[in-house]
Amino acid sequence: MYRCGRCGEKLASEFSPIGIQCSKCGFKVFYKERPNRKKVLKAV
Numbered sequence: 001m002y003r004c005g006r007c008g009e010k011l012a013s014e015f016s017p018i019g020i021q022c023s024k025c026g027f028k029v030f031y032k033e034r035p036n037r038k039k040v041l042k043a044v
């Protein structure tokens with residue numbers, strides 16, 4: 001599960017974060033949600 005770093009929009013479960021952007025606001029930084037921690041992912 002990924003979540004937009006700006007608006008928090010949830011994105012489709014399993015995909016590469018490379019080259020994508022939020023369908024809602026166009027932001028390109030996503031957080032990968034995990035049970036215990038979050039990791040920041042930057043889509044280049």
Ligand SMILES: [Zn+2]
Nearest residue numbers: 004007022025
């Ligand atoms: Zn967004």
